Amino acid sequence: VVSSQPLSPTAYAVLGLLSFEPELTGYELRRRADSTLRFFYAAPAMSQIYSELERLLATGLVSAREVPAGQRTVRTYRISRTGSAALRRWLEETDPEPPVLKHHLALRLFLGHLVPPERLREQVAAHREWCARMQADLAAVRAGLEDDPDGTWRYARIVADWGLAYYQAELDGMARLTSELEHM
Amino acid sequence: VVSSQPLSPTAYAVLGLLSFEPELTGYELRRRADSTLRFFYAAPAMSQIYSELERLLATGLVSAREVPAGQRTVRTYRISRTGSAALRRWLEETDPEPPVLKHHLALRLFLGHLVPPERLREQVAAHREWCARMQADLAAVRAGLEDDPDGTWRYARIVADWGLAYYQAELDGMARLTSELEHM
DNA sequence: GTGTACATGTAATCCGTTACATGATTCC
DNA sequence: GGAATCATGTAACGGATTACATGTACAC
Numbered sequence: 001v002v003s004s005q006p007l008s009p010t011a012y013a014v015l016g017l018l019s020f021e022p023e024l025t026g027y028e029l030r031r032r033a034d035s036t037l038r039f040f041y042a043a044p045a046m047s048q049i050y051s052e053l054e055r056l057l058a059t060g061l062v063s064a065r066e067v068p069a070g071q072r073t074v075r076t077y078r079i080s081r082t083g084s085a086a087l088r089r090w091l092e093e094t095d096p097e098p099p100v101l102k103h104h105l106a107l108r109l110f111l112g113h114l115v116p117p118e119r120l121r122e123q124v125a126a127h128r129e130w131c132a133r134m135q136a137d138l139a140a141v142r143a144g145l146e147d148d149p150d151g152t153w154r155y156a157r158i159v160a161d162w163g164l165a166y167y168q169a170e171l172d173g174m175a176r177l178t179s180e181l182e183h184m
Numbered sequence: 185v186v187s188s189q190p191l192s193p194t195a196y197a198v199l200g201l202l203s204f205e206p207e208l209t210g211y212e213l214r215r216r217a218d219s220t221l222r223f224f225y226a227a228p229a230m231s232q233i234y235s236e237l238e239r240l241l242a243t244g245l246v247s248a249r250e251v252p253a254g255q256r257t258v259r260t261y262r263i264s265r266t267g268s269a270a271l272r273r274w275l276e277e278t279d280p281e282p283p284v285l286k287h288h289l290a291l292r293l294f295l296g297h298l299v300p301p302e303r304l305r306e307q308v309a310a311h312r313e314w315c316a317r318m319q320a321d322l323a324a325v326r327a328g329l330e331d332d333p334d335g336t337w338r339y340a341r342i343v344a345d346w347g348l349a350y351y352q353a354e355l356d357g358m359a360r361l362t363s364e365l366e367h368m
Numbered sequence: 369g370t371g372t373a374c375a376t377g378t379a380a381t382c383c384g385t386t387a388c389a390t391g392a393t394t395c396c
Numbered sequence: 397g398g399a400a401t402c403a404t405g406t407a408a409c410g411g412a413t414t415a416c417a418t419g420t421a422c423a424c
Contacts, residue, residue: 009286009288009291012291013291016291016294016295016298019295019297019298036294037291037294040285040287040290040291040294041285041286041287041288041290041291042284042285042286087295087298088298088299091292091295091298091299091303092299092300092303095307095310096288096289096291096292096307096310096311097288098288098311098314099285099286099287099288099289099290100226100284100285100286100288101224101225101226101283101284101285101286102193102225102226102283102284102285103224103225103283104193104225104280104281104282104283104284105280105283106224106225106283106343106346106347107193107196107197107200107221107224107225107280108275108280109339109342109343109346110200110220110221110224110339110340110343111200111203111271111275111339112338112339112342113203113336113338113339114200114203114271114272114275115272115275115276116276119275119276123279123280126279126280127280127282130282152297154296154297154368155293155294155295155296155297156294158293158296158361158364158365159290159293159294162290162293162357162360162361163290165353165356165357165360166353166354166357169349169350169353169354169356169357170350170353172349172353173346173349173350173353176346176349177342177346180342181342184338
């Protein structure tokens with residue numbers, strides 16, 4: 001079955017995760033997404049991963065098989081020839097959309113005239129901590145990509161480094177904001 | 185009518201835009217969103233603005249009236265007492281969610297092993313131009329906030345400055361990426 | 369008179385989440 | 397025995413977009 005409705009970027013992201021490994025279960029895919037996609041592209045919910053996999057299966061871009069795992073069987077997915085081709089075509093022939101940002105803290109700041117400055121400072125501080133946590137998590141992931149004899153994670157490292165800088169810039173911005181809000 | 189289902193952040197964003205002016209039409213709100221929200225929070229589509237206004241009206245957070253404009257009448261919206269209170273309450277009593285980022289270019293880079301590096305360089309270059317355009321647009325908005333005797337736009341300026349730095353950081357990141365991709 | 373901006377909506381659809389449901393396996 | 401993790405789904409819902417539809421006002 002190969003109908004060719006255009007897939008969402010998230011579908012391609014799932015397909016992309018499958019391009020790193022021979023085969024993965026839905027659950028494993030979720031964890032991969034959590035250690036990679038999460039930092040730069042909202043990691044899809046478990047249920048969405050399963051439904052994307054269903055769709056990819058229906059269009060022949062992945063194949064599935066039941067694999068014995070202990071007493072029971074798990075369902076693993078593997079990217080197909082046509083899946084691989086479709087992914088490459090998408091990457092090469094379509095231009096990436098601009099990033100989508102919903103910066104909830106910025107929205108709060110924008111409406112800062114309606115709240116006591118102290119509250120804003122608290123919220124900025126909380127965001128700083130969130131950024132620091134994300135950065136630390138990403139640093140841990142980045143460290144795990146160091147051992148890579150055959151260069152599979154070459155680009156993942158590049159993105160991870162970009163991400164570390166991204167969160168650092170965010171932290172810098174929050175530091176500036178903190179001092180700006182000091183004397184208001 | 186005051187049912188109190190929790191509103192989406194976008195609804196509060198619309199309400200927030202109404203907190204700057206006595207009254208605005210849906211169309212005007214759209215333009216305000218386009219010169220403010222757009223830079224840090226995806227600007228809602230026209231149709232969403234109208235439907236959010238409908239909901240805000242139904243819950244009494246805004247009021248509407250028909251205003252003669254030339255030959256015809258336009259519909260303007262005004263934030264109500266309870267709307268203002270609800271907005272303040274939301275700002276003060278709920279914590280902002282973490283930012284949502286969908287960085288499509290980062291996704292492409294992450295899957296960089298599947299495309300010719302040259303293509304990646306092109307896409308990074310295109311993103312750089314997009315960032316520069318956004319930054320320039322924001323700088324123009326920022327300049328327009330300079331004349332502000334009664335300090336209405338105090339926080340808007342802070343957010344604009346934050347945004348300018350944000351896009352600058354993004355540009356810096358792209359510059360680093362460009363040179364990293366040079367020798368691959 | 370034609371195109372652009374102003375102005376207002378409806379309908380279909382999609383992307384994605386949360387909540388619900390279930391059960392096996394493993395570790396303590 | 398119980399908790400955490402692995403594992404797989406369905407259903408309801410909501411947020412948001414695109415496409416469709418319509419019409420006025422104004423500038424060139």
